[in-house]
Amino acid sequence: EAGVTQSPTHLIKTRGQQxxxxxxxxxxxxxxxxxxxxxGLGLQFLLWYDEGEERNRGNFxxxxxxxxxxxxxxxxxxxxxxxxxxxxxxxxSSSGQAGNSPLHFGNGTRxxxx
Amino acid sequence: SQQGEExxxxxxxxxxxxxxxxxxxxxxxxxxxWYRQNSGRGLVHLILIRSNEREKHSGRLRVxxxxxxxxxxxxxxxxxxxxxxxxxxxxxxTGFQKLVFGTGTRLLVSx
Numbered sequence: 001e002a003g004v005t006q007s008p009t010h011l012i013k014t015r016g017q018q019x020x021x022x023x024x025x026x027x028x029x030x031x032x033x034x035x036x037x038x039x040g041l042g043l044q045f046l047l048w049y050d051e052g053e054e055r056n057r058g059n060f061x062x063x064x065x066x067x068x069x070x071x072x073x074x075x076x077x078x079x080x081x082x083x084x085x086x087x088x089x090x091x092x093s094s095s096g097q098a099g100n101s102p103l104h105f106g107n108g109t110r111x112x113x114x
Numbered sequence: 115s116q117q118g119e120e121x122x123x124x125x126x127x128x129x130x131x132x133x134x135x136x137x138x139x140x141x142x143x144x145x146x147x148w149y150r151q152n153s154g155r156g157l158v159h160l161i162l163i164r165s166n167e168r169e170k171h172s173g174r175l176r177v178x179x180x181x182x183x184x185x186x187x188x189x190x191x192x193x194x195x196x197x198x199x200x201x202x203x204x205x206x207x208t209g210f211q212k213l214v215f216g217t218g219t220r221l222l223v224s225x
Contacts, residue, residue, distance in 0.1 A: 033212070041217065043157075058212070103147075
């Protein structure tokens with residue numbers, strides 16, 4: 001069984017640009033979660049998608065957005081990049097609701113904003 | 115804001131020793147989970163303990179949960195160098211809408 005895959009592995013952007021990160025969940029998982037892990041910090045919840053709909057959102061500005069496609073893969077878009085957006089962005093999928101089922105994580109996209 | 119806080123922030127031990135990490139949280143939970151993260155990579159789920167459970171084992175891992183104290187502990191017995199990683203606790207809120215992670219404990223196991 002293939003795990004959660006994320007692309008690209010690394011992404012370098014300049015301030016003000018837009019970044020698009022992609023995630024493919026484990027086959028059969030309908031829920032996708034996005035987390036931000038800044039250097040030295042824990043994981044901050046960004047977004048939860050399930051069955052194509054945004055179900056919950058963390059405390060991030062609207063320039064962080066995303067979507068989930070009919071095949072349950074997901075995109076995270078970050079507009080008007082700022083230096084503090086530099087972080088490891090982790091995608092996870094689950095067969096059930098978070099907190100009731102384990103999350104399966106990809107290896108992340110390392111976003112560097114210069 | 116973070117729900118869970120791990121203690122200690124960093125732990126350094128020798129191979130063969132036991133490692134104990136603690137997690138405290140603030141609100142009612144239905145489940146608590148522990149994850150491991152090797153440097154710069156994704157998290158790997160270790161164990162899930164439900165609020166009506168007090169202890170759970172998986173191989174060399176032992177997790178306890180005390181809901182009255184809002185705390186959990188992860189014990190790794192007979193540690194190995196390969197156990198070197200960061201360990202995070204995560205709590206599911208009553209709405210099951212997201213998993214909230216703590217800031218983690220960095221474990222270093224020296225050969």
